[in-house]
Amino acid sequence: MTIATNLGYPRIGPRRELKTALEAFWAGTESEADLRATAASLRAAARRGQQGAGIGHVPSADFAFYDHVLETAAAFGAIPEGHGWDGASVPSLATIFSMARGAPDVPAMEMTKWFDTNYHYIVPRLAAGQRFKLVWNRWAEAVAEAYAANIRTRPVLLGPVSFLLLSKTDDGSDPLALLPALLPVYAEALRGIAQAGAAWVQLDEPCLATDLSATAQAAYPVAMRALADAASGLKLLLTSYFGPMRENLELAASLPVDGFHLDLVRGAADLEPALELLPREAWLSLGLVDGRNVWRTDLRAALGTARRVAEAGFGARLMIAPSCSLLHVPHSLKGETALDPALRRRLAFAEEKLAEIAALARGLDEGEKAIAHALAESDAVIAEAAADARLHDAAVSARLTALTPAMESRTPYAERAGLQRSALNLPLLPVTTIGSFPQTAELRRMRAAHARGELSREDYEALLRGLIAQSVQWQDEAGVDVPVHGEFERNDMVKYFGEQLSGYAFTKHGWVQSYGSRCVAPPIIWGDVSRPAPMTVRWAEYAQSLTDKPMKGMLTGPVTMLQWSFPRTDIPREVICQQIALALRDEVVELEAAGIKIIQIDEPAFREGLPLRASEREDYLRWAVACFRLSAAGVRDETQIHTHMCYSEFNDIIGAIAAMDADVISIETARSDMELLHAFEVFAYPNEIGPGVWDIHSPRVPDAAEMARLLRRAAERIPVERLWLNPDCGCKTRGWQQVKPAVENLVQAARGLRAELVVPA
Numbered sequence: 001m002t003i004a005t006n007l008g009y010p011r012i013g014p015r016r017e018l019k020t021a022l023e024a025f026w027a028g029t030e031s032e033a034d035l036r037a038t039a040a041s042l043r044a045a046a047r048r049g050q051q052g053a054g055i056g057h058v059p060s061a062d063f064a065f066y067d068h069v070l071e072t073a074a075a076f077g078a079i080p081e082g083h084g085w086d087g088a089s090v091p092s093l094a095t096i097f098s099m100a101r102g103a104p105d106v107p108a109m110e111m112t113k114w115f116d117t118n119y120h121y122i123v124p125r126l127a128a129g130q131r132f133k134l135v136w137n138r139w140a141e142a143v144a145e146a147y148a149a150n151i152r153t154r155p156v157l158l159g160p161v162s163f164l165l166l167s168k169t170d171d172g173s174d175p176l177a178l179l180p181a182l183l184p185v186y187a188e189a190l191r192g193i194a195q196a197g198a199a200w201v202q203l204d205e206p207c208l209a210t211d212l213s214a215t216a217q218a219a220y221p222v223a224m225r226a227l228a229d230a231a232s233g234l235k236l237l238l239t240s241y242f243g244p245m246r247e248n249l250e251l252a253a254s255l256p257v258d259g260f261h262l263d264l265v266r267g268a269a270d271l272e273p274a275l276e277l278l279p280r281e282a283w284l285s286l287g288l289v290d291g292r293n294v295w296r297t298d299l300r301a302a303l304g305t306a307r308r309v310a311e312a313g314f315g316a317r318l319m320i321a322p323s324c325s326l327l328h329v330p331h332s333l334k335g336e337t338a339l340d341p342a343l344r345r346r347l348a349f350a351e352e353k354l355a356e357i358a359a360l361a362r363g364l365d366e367g368e369k370a371i372a373h374a375l376a377e378s379d380a381v382i383a384e385a386a387a388d389a390r391l392h393d394a395a396v397s398a399r400l401t402a403l404t405p406a407m408e409s410r411t412p413y414a415e416r417a418g419l420q421r422s423a424l425n426l427p428l429l430p431v432t433t434i435g436s437f438p439q440t441a442e443l444r445r446m447r448a449a450h451a452r453g454e455l456s457r458e459d460y461e462a463l464l465r466g467l468i469a470q471s472v473q474w475q476d477e478a479g480v481d482v483p484v485h486g487e488f489e490r491n492d493m494v495k496y497f498g499e500q501l502s503g504y505a506f507t508k509h510g511w512v513q514s515y516g517s518r519c520v521a522p523p524i525i526w527g528d529v530s531r532p533a534p535m536t537v538r539w540a541e542y543a544q545s546l547t548d549k550p551m552k553g554m555l556t557g558p559v560t561m562l563q564w565s566f567p568r569t570d571i572p573r574e575v576i577c578q579q580i581a582l583a584l585r586d587e588v589v590e591l592e593a594a595g596i597k598i599i600q601i602d603e604p605a606f607r608e609g610l611p612l613r614a615s616e617r618e619d620y621l622r623w624a625v626a627c628f629r630l631s632a633a634g635v636r637d638e639t640q641i642h643t644h645m646c647y648s649e650f651n652d653i654i655g656a657i658a659a660m661d662a663d664v665i666s667i668e669t670a671r672s673d674m675e676l677l678h679a680f681e682v683f684a685y686p687n688e689i690g691p692g693v694w695d696i697h698s699p700r701v702p703d704a705a706e707m708a709r710l711l712r713r714a715a716e717r718i719p720v721e722r723l724w725l726n727p728d729c730g731c732k733t734r735g736w737q738q739v740k741p742a743v744e745n746l747v748q749a750a751r752g753l754r755a756e757l758v759v760p761a
Contacts, residue, residue: 070124102699118522241267289302330350333352599642604645625660674717
């Protein structure tokens with residue numbers, strides 16, 4: 001019998017209940033018991049919902065209070081000093097949140113993107129001689145919790161090789177050298193899982209979809225033999241996702257596990273070789289339902305693939321699954337009553353994807369007649385989408401046809417820089433921020449009241465003008481050299497723009513976890529993208545009228561607008577990005593015409609979009625760089641273009657970042673203690689750079705001395721005349737009680753360093 005399975009489920013709840021509980025706990029308005037009760041309720045509801053949908057292998061331990069990689073490290077005792085752990089007991093929530101968010105006397109641990117997604121994980125920090133200890137078997141606990149509710153589950157455990165490959169060591173040594181020390185605690189965890197009553201465990205090894213070093217390839221047989229020996233009757237499902245395993249497939253097929261999962265959405269090329277390589281006595285999990293996008297599955301095509309695998313000899317040992325965890329899609333379509341009906345019919349969120357998985361499993365076992373209604377509905381939706389003339393805009397197509405290389409070019413930076421210095425007249429080490437200021441509870445209430453029609457547009461915009469005026473006045477008084485207007489009118493850095501562009505659609509409750517309590521509601525790109533009218537010009541123009549300093553205009557770049565949306569799949573991603581770039585180009589030109597001399601085009605997702613395989617990166621970087629340049633290159637040389645990137649490793653794309661040719665780039669460096677600047681130093685990055693000296697994702701406010709220390713480290717690598725001073729990221733998630741002293745410390749640090757540092761002749 002085919003088993004309908006799932007690899008992971010959204011943690012935050014259908015209405016972001018986990019976010020609400022976390023932030024109430026951090027604010028001190030709810031107890032730890034309240035937070036744990038909310039978490040337990042969400043886990044129970046997720047288990048019941050999946051079981052009720054017909055899922056046979058319901059995942060457990062996929063829940064985390066902040067991040068599953070962080071909790072894996074904590075469970076194995078990989079907790080750096082300073083986070084309040086005694087070295088033996090189960091780590092407290094205070095310790096876990098200290099690792100994630102920092103504490104008054106210790107900074108937060110480094111955070112970066114989970115492969116090529118917008119989910120962020122906390123990077124485990126390991127000592128060269130790290131001693132691991134199983135101090136918290138969170139997987140056995142999850143199994144026992146489910147078993148108590150009469151639900152048998154399959155716990156999800158990040159595999160040991162991927163865990164180490166995703167980690168960093170204090171001395172820069174290869175984390176894989178710690179594998180012999182790590183495997184005994186994994187073995188102990190597996191024994192506990194078996195004792196709790198589990199029959200299967202899901203071993204996630206997503207690094208199998210990446211380019212592996214010889215050391216990593218050699219680590220897999222060692223690791224899996226040790227885990228197989230320790231499993232004692234527990235079946236191991238080796239799970240890889242986010243792309244094909246390719247040359248690693250033969251390695252995976254040789255490992256002593258009981259089942260293999262294939263991502264057949266992004267890694268469909270693996271199927272044929274897998275049917276040749278995988279042992280027939282093994283179980284095969286087919287990832288036929290897209291776990292990273294919101295479009296419905298072509299059930300007839302997916303059923304045909306499943307039937308092909310069954311006929312190849314796996315018929316008695318098949319699982320149907322999503323391509324990856326459903327963590328990356330919203331919870332349910334039930335509340336999305338405002339969507340265009342035709343578009344809504346084409347969508348499937350996590351809940352709907354469970355139904356697709358169950359239908360495919362049933363269809364494989366019982367034949368097409370058993371799921372005739374589901375197949376007919378799927379066929380009708382696909383035909384309807386193919387015939388929808390609204391997807392295509394002749395004017396957009398004409399603009400794309402008229403593109404020329406000259407539209408992506410500016411005068412060389414060395415020539416622009418002098419003109420910009422004369423036009424802007426900024427001091428050494430200019431102080432700025434990344435763009436947004438706190439989105440207070442009162443502001444969110446007013447925005448919601450306006451959306452419900454309870455607050456007139458006139459009154460709402462008067463409120464926004466007041467907030468902008470207050471923030472500009474405060475920045476002038478604080479000594480900020482390049483102020484921003486604060487983005488009080490914006491709900492989200494992608495949604496705000498998408499709501500004003502053609503070709504985008506939006507949900508009311510389509511929230512997806514980005515990290516911790518931070519959730520985003522990615523828009524859906526369903527048709528050709530264009531800009532019907534200016535989007536930011538009047539707010540930037542108003543803010544500029546309040547100060548003599550150069551006001552920075554703020555836009556979200558084309559790659560990020562694409563990457564942080566659920567894109568259509570009927571045209572190439574490059575074409576979608578070009579459409580967005582042209583829309584933004586129009587906005588940039590109009591901002592300049594309105595008197596805005598500095599324009600920031602944020603690209604925090606630029607690195608995130610990089611393919612996992614080196615062989616595919618050149619083409620992506622070609623069109624991603626070209627789209628950024630297309631959006632920016634319509635202005636005069638005197639207009640300064642900034643960009644911002646955060647929570648990424650830059651070593652392998654530094655050449656592409658330079659090719660983007662932004663006059664100033666700001667990056668996250670506080671958590672890494674300026675380590676990320678190494679790439680810019682080695683490459684001799686030619687333009688200006690603002691390394692972040694305040695980690696805004698932590699409630700901790702560093703003093704001016706700490707900021708100055710970080711900037712001195714930056715000045716050892718980047719000429720001081722090309723350095724800016726700024727936070728790591730926008731400040732919308734922080735409170736004014738943190739933002740004001742932190743920005744004032746930025747200014748104090750800059751003033752002190754201007755007197756201290758001497759610019760070479």
